[in-house]
Amino acid sequence: MIMEKETPKTEEEIVEEFYKQYKPARIGHRTETNPIIEAYFAKQFEEAQALAAKIKFPPDWENW
């Protein structure tokens, strides 16, 4: 029996499959300001910035 070779999926097909299979919750954009949330993310920024400054990127990072 001759097996047909499976055609590799195109990027378009892979993306379509992802959207079909993995449905997100309904997403919205925040527009209101809230000082509690601002303070929370300010702290996250400090932590992230401290870590980001220490990251040792490879010389060819752009091509990764």
Added chain:
Amino acid sequence: MEYEFFSVGPKGRIKKVVRFIKVSTNVGDIYNLGFGDWDERTRSMNDSVTSNNGDTDKVLITVAHIAIDFTERFLNAEILAIGTPGRIRLYRMKITHQLVPIYTFFSISGLTKDNVIEPFVKDKDYIAFIAKRRLFKRNPHVNS
């Protein structure tokens, strides 16, 4: 840029807030993926990706869609994901088992405890992840 969505489960509706915050590195700016739950009752935020609301995969899939949307608006943006050791373990597990198939859209690198970037290795401990976009297509699930 900030996004929000709701986790819905036995604990009710929990508002999740995602914010991308620009941070500087020695190769330029990248965006930290900030994440938290807004508790309307106590009017406070907490840093928990799992709210024990029975929908962890849905939450992470939604965060993946948000990252996809963000990197379509800000081309070439690289995303840094850090967090508590528990959250990082959860991300690693989901990436390893492709339960949230972010490989479809991103190449993933891991940050070792020595602050060195390397291509993601399954089951290896990392302190953070960096995602670089590779496939592009408009996310139809995000409401502008």
